[in-house]
Amino acid sequence: MKYKRIHILVLSAFVIFICSAFIFTNEKEIKFFVPKGWPKPNYDFKNNPLTLNGFDLGKELFYDPILSSDSSISCASCHLSFTAFTHADHKLSHGIQGLIGTRNSLVLMNLVWNKSFMWDGGVNNLEVQAINPITNPVEMNSKLVDVIARLNSSSKYRRLFYKAFKDSVVNSQKLFKSLAQFTGNLVSYNSKYDSIMRHEGNVEFTVSELNGYSVFKKNCSSCHTEPLFTNNSFENNGLSLDTVLKDFGRMKVTQSKSDSLKFKVPSLRNIEFSAPYFHDGRVNKLKDVLEHYTSGVIQSPTLASQLKQNVNLTKQDKKDLIAFLKTLTDKYFLYNLQYRQNIYQ
Amino acid sequence: MNFRINIANRIVFFILFLFAIEFFSAQNNSGTLKIKIHPVFNQTQLILSDHGYINTHGDSVYIDDFKFYLCKLCLKKEGANSFCEVESYHLVDAEDSVTQTIVIKNIPEGTYSNFSFNIGVDSLKNVSGALTGDLDPIKGMYWAWNTGYIAARIIGHSKVCKTLHNEFEFHIGGYLSPYNSLRKNSIKLDDLKIVSSKTTVLELYADVAEWFKTPVTIDVSKTNSVVLPNKQAMIMANNYSDMIKFKKSINP
Incomplete structure (x- = not known):
């Protein structure tokens, strides 16, 4: 009995000791903000304590070509802040030495609500997503061992890693966790649509936007579900197979024929600025996207059930739908200086 | 003021004292197990690249690379719960002898009959x-x-492979049903004794020959590239699931 008590005492002393250490080292810890009415994020910062230093380090790495084999491109080369972190004007993006990939660069926003990453959902956790562009031969073409060695031989990074993790030795875990602290914080929730939903001030939809919203709810929202404007699923939206790229999408990951031609349902937030559209960037204008859904859908066994019947939209509906989609533009997000490159270093 | 410091000091000493008790009581009645893994092909020591071995199908194969994850190591004694290593994840590499030794400390004393x-x-x-x-x-x-760990892999070559450099490669992984590559197994021990403050040695074989043997004999001229979680990968995983074998144990 006595022994038990001593154990409890020791345990409580230990807990107090650990807690006090926590208070002193995490003075700059940031709390991740979940917008009102949004679901619980899928990624939990509990296992990657969010700090200003960690965020800043992630941002520094995001903008630094040091991650690529010939120091020519950075994450930001294909993910630009003012286009919701996609690659403006590029159907497919180019990596080192102008090599071209097979898919359109995805937007980076609201990533902590994603259940998987990439157009085919092959990546299961935000932290390990970055391994793909870093090691892909047509993107950054680096070996992880080399990246870690380059970072360890940089006095700047040893200092920044020390600030973020209280340890200047760089390893892949710290690299990926800091990148996730930056990318996970790219949250877009301040569009006109959001203001209206939150009843802020006297912001209201125009007549056209309001009609567009009801067209959207009737025809689009089963996949592009509010408030994230995606249901995180994979669907075949009736695009023809590109005979050069021969990209069957999710089937490559699951090896299942039932996933043939399926791709991630992308969010529609900031869609006004994230052209070109679809997984291979084949169309440039929103009106062409709508044209596809109303008259270009190709029937096939894996086609999304919602698209099996024709989607009929009048000219006015299309115009209004586009007007509504533009209310998803979030200028606070697109022009947020916190997401821009650090220039003081 | 002085009085307060005095009390604070006493509390600090008391806490340190308790830590000391905890430290020594944790050390009591526990010993160490050193596991040595010997990569082999059948009964012979595995020599990478330069030595040909005859597999069950009858072909001469050369092994250039052999790695696998050995995880969740547990010891069991009669009538007691298993003792399992915490955060037990070990990458064993035939090329790197350091990875072929695993040391587990603070194992409760006793006679163990099973290793899983x-x-x-x-x-x-x-x-x-x-x-x-x-x-x-x-x-x-x-x-x-396609996120996930490779559970085990061999890369090798054989004249019968009509591939680039006559190479065959088996990268076996996948964690999602129906292609979950995780294989659990256990070995009966011949009264392995863990003794307080002493080190017991357990020597094991990791037998590459099992990859080609049972239940499905692998013909490398036909099956020479398995690098995705799929049916073929499950066959390979079933084949190598019994590649870890008991060699001997040395009680202190």
């Missing part, structure tokens, strides 16, 4: 983001495009 383990990494670690140590993706036993 996983070949491969459990599904939880496969979805846990960026990890370090033996689970660091830098170790190369990781698929980035």
Whole structure:
């Protein structure tokens, strides 16, 4: 009995000791903000304590070509802040030495609500997503061992890693966790649509936007579900197979024929600025996207059930739908200086 | 003021004293197990690249690379719960002798009759983001495009393979049903004794020949590239699930 008590005492002393250490080292810890009415994020910062230093380090790495084999491109080369972190004007993006990939660069926003990453959902956790562009031969073409060695031989990074993790030795875990602290914080929730939903001030939809919203709810929202404007699923939206790229999408990951031609349902937030559209960037204008859904859908066994019947939209509906989609533009997000490159270093 | 400092000092000493008690009581009645893994092909020591071995199908094969994850190591004694190593993830590499020794400390004293383990990494670690140590993706036993750890792999060559450089490669992984590559197995021990403050040695074989043997005999001229979680990968995983064998144990 006595022994038990001593154990409890020791345990409580230990807990107090650990807690006090926590208070002193995490003075700059940031709390991740979940917008009102949004679901619980899928990624939990509990296992990657969010700090200003960690965020800043992630941002520094995001903008630094040091991650690529010939120091020519950075994450930001294909993910630009003012286009919701996609690659403006590029159907497919180019990596080192102008090599071209097979898919359109995805937007980076609201990533902590994603259940998987990439157009085919092959990546299961935000932290390990970055391994793909870093090691892909047509993107950054680096070996992880080399990246870690380059970072360890940089006095700047040893200092920044020390600030973020209280340890200047760089390893892949710290690299990926800091990148996730930056990318996970790219949250877009301040569009006109959001203001209206939150009843802020006297912001209201125009007549056209309001009609567009009801067209959207009737025809689009089963996949592009509010408030994230995606249901995180994979669907075949009736695009023809590109005979050069021969990209069957999710089937490559699951090896299942039932996933043939399926791709991630992308969010529609900031869609006004994230052209070109679809997984291979084949169309440039929103009106062409709508044209596809109303008259270009190709029937096939894996086609999304919602698209099996024709989607009929009048000219006015299309115009209004586009007007509504533009209310998803979030200028606070697109022009947020916190997401821009650090220039003081 | 002085009085307060005095009390504070006493409390600090008391806490340190308690830590000391805790420290020594944790050390009491526990010993160490040193596991040595010998890569072999059948009964002979595995020599990488330069030595041909005859597999069950009758072909001469050369092994250039052999790695696997040995995880969740547990010891069991009669009538007691298993003792399992915490955070038990070990990448064993035939090329690196350091990885062929695993030391487990603070095992309760006693006579153990069973040693159990996983070949491969459990599904939880496969979805846990960026990890370090033996689970660091830098170790190369990781698929980035279709996230997950490679449970075990061999790369080799054989004249019968009509492939580039006569190479065959088996990268076996996948954590999602129906292609979950994790294989659990156990070995009966001949009264392995863990003694307080002493080290017991357990020597094991990791037998590459099992990859080609049972239940499905592998003909490398036909099956020479398995690098995705699929049916073929499950056949390979079933084949090598019994590659860990008992060699001997040395009680202190």
